[in-house]
Amino acid sequence: MNAPAKTDEFVAPEAAASKPAIPDGVYAETVLAVEHYTDHLFRFRMTRPPGFRFRSGEFAMIGLMVGDKPIYRAYSIASPAWDEELEFFSIKVPDGPLTSHLQKIKPGDTVLMRKKPTGTLVLDALTPGKRLYMFSTGTGIAPFASLIRDPETYEKFEEVILTHTCREVAELKYGFDLMEEIREHEFLGEMVGDKLKHYPTVTREEYPFQGRITDLMESGKLYTDLGLPPLDPAVDRGMICGSTAMLKDTKALLEKAGLTEGANNKPAEFVIERAFVG
Ligand code: A2P
Secondary structure (H helix, E strand, O other), X not given: OOOOOOHHHOOOHHHHHHOOOOOOOXXXXXXXXXXXXXXXXXXXXXXXXXXXXXXXXXXXXXXXXXXXXXXEEEEEOOOOOOOXXXXXXXXXXXXXXXXXXXXXXXXXXXXXXXXXXXXXXXHHHEOOOOEEEEEEEHHHHHHHHHHOOOHHHHHHOOEEEEEEXXXXXXXXXXXXXXXXXXXXXXOHHHHXXXXXXXXXEEOOOOOOOEOOHHHHHHHOHHHHHHOOOOOOOXXXXXXXXXXXXXXXXXXXXHHHOOOXXXXXXXXXXXXXXXXXXX
8 A cells, every 4th residue: 555655735525625725815823822810801822923013002904714714803012013923802792703713712713804004002103192091891901911011102102091891890800900010020020010000990890999980081080089170171181992982982081171182193192993703
């Protein structure tokens, strides 16, 4: 009986069927770690293509082969621009076209990424200021996970305030893990010091800090809790990432305080991006 000339060219038909060809022009990266926080939330880390550049706060199109077709969704890159790996924070939607599959990934699996990152939650889109407020709900914390780990954020701002509002206490864990990681990081810990303030709140469970961020801004409790004055367009800058309704309501409050919305080609006092849902 003749063996195949080169065993590494021999692919069993069933293996070939389960490994569809990777589409041209996209990166195919390897999953390195997966951490599940709740039934609805997880984060994963994967290899970073050597030529892939992005600015902290941007998003990329992430995908998987489902059957013989790639499915992509927009995901904020949660790791900072200097990191050798890429991190993402995701919800799990039971029948979501992508997340129903993505939530099952394991180390060693392949994740696709389109080549061009983009986004408005970048330091370049803000005019210089003293304090940077990052307003997030749910997985909207992801772009800020990138920015709070980037030294440039602390070069540009004296104080950084990360607000994170979720329905339940368990959903805040990623934010607490990030704070701990920064504190313990060899270089970031010292650079960040007490410049970064974390303000987690919960809306549907008992918790020391309760309520929607918009209500806490309107009542002034946010500022009293932080020991800071109310928003002032001369010194305060904002970034918002959450659901469409949260963006609209938070934006209205920033505008009421006299801040104007900026963009990459027109830096101003605040920028917004919706948290993407898979
Ligand atoms: P709430 O529990 O009062 O709806 P979601 O999972 O629906 O995106 O919500 C995530 C968090 O954002 C929840 O704590 C939710 O509060 C809050 N939220 C929802 N809509 C708004 C809004 N328009 N403004 C501020 N916070 C909001």
